[in-house]
Amino acid sequence: MTINKNRHFVYLTLLSAMAITLNLIESIYIGPIFLTLRIGLANIIALITIRILGVRDMIIVNAMRVMIGNLLRGTIFGSTFWIAFGGVVLSSISLVICDRMKSSLMFTSVISSICHSLGQVLVVMAFYNQPAFAAILPYMLLGSVPMGILTGYTAQLVLTRIKPLRKDIEKNMNR
Numbered sequence: 303m304t305i306n307k308n309r310h311f312v313y314l315t316l317l318s319a320m321a322i323t324l325n326l327i328e329s330i331y332i333g334p335i336f337l338t339l340r341i342g343l344a345n346i347i348a349l350i351t352i353r354i355l356g357v358r359d360m361i362i363v364n365a366m367r368v369m370i371g372n373l374l375r376g377t378i379f380g381s382t383f384w385i386a387f388g389g390v391v392l393s394s395i396s397l398v399i400c401d402r403m404k405s406s407l408m409f410t411s412v413i414s415s416i417c418h419s420l421g422q423v424l425v426v427m428a429f430y431n432q433p434a435f436a437a438i439l440p441y442m443l444l445g446s447v448p449m450g451i452l453t454g455y456t457a458q459l460v461l462t463r464i465k466p467l468r469k470d471i472e473k474n475m476n477r
Contacts, residue, residue, distance in 0.1 A: 329371070349411055
């Protein structure tokens, strides 16, 4: 590996560790705000990753967050794993589409939050064979908008504060 590849790997590893840590903090200490609605702290890292390192690395960070986060909580391949996985898959797809469309970070965050909730509800409906669970979807989607705004705003603040690092990353990636 060259220095650039090593540096890239370090950034990817640090972002993955931050996403896993935020995921664990939110699931263990913060919990749901209202019913099943969560802030989505780890989604901040996904937004930052897609803007700094790109789509491929965002997918890696999201996959690591779900796999290792559930492994550390002892829920790997249980129902909570699949619910989280469904949310992350749909959220990641929406992040890729919004990135290709060059959407604003705030719009991308809200769409990602909505898709995350939709993915979770779809998995719960399939996993428990309960189509009636779709009744909770409007409430979750309504709650996803302010949570998406909050995570998008936070990601935007972080990205503006790490602008020198971002320029350094881009300069070293292009070498």
